[in-house]
Amino acid sequence: MWGWFPWRRTAVRKRIVVNLADKAFAGVLWAKRGPLLILKDAVLMQHGAADTPMDGEVLIERVKVEFIQVAGGG
Incomplete structure (x- = not known):
């Protein structure tokens, strides 16, 4: 699933x-x-709740990712 992708x-x-x-x-x-x-x-975003700033680094397992959005512009 995580083969070569140009965005990576x-x-x-x-x-x-x-x-x-x-x-x-x-x-x-x-x-x-x-x-x-x-x-x-990083900021945690949950539906119906205020964004929560996260201290330090956030580690996310790739297998749990549904999709990733890369910010546009500049």
Whole structure:
């Protein structure tokens, strides 16, 4: 499933939104380490709740990712 995709290289160090089944995280994709995505400056976004800033780095297992949005512009 996670074969070669052009966005994987170009999205590093860009602001993205990682959508999971029940929540999403917005932040800077800092690195991809094996089965993990590492976000910095991340915010937890949940339907019906205020965004929650996250301390430190957020590690997300790739198998739990439904889709990723790369921020447009500049």
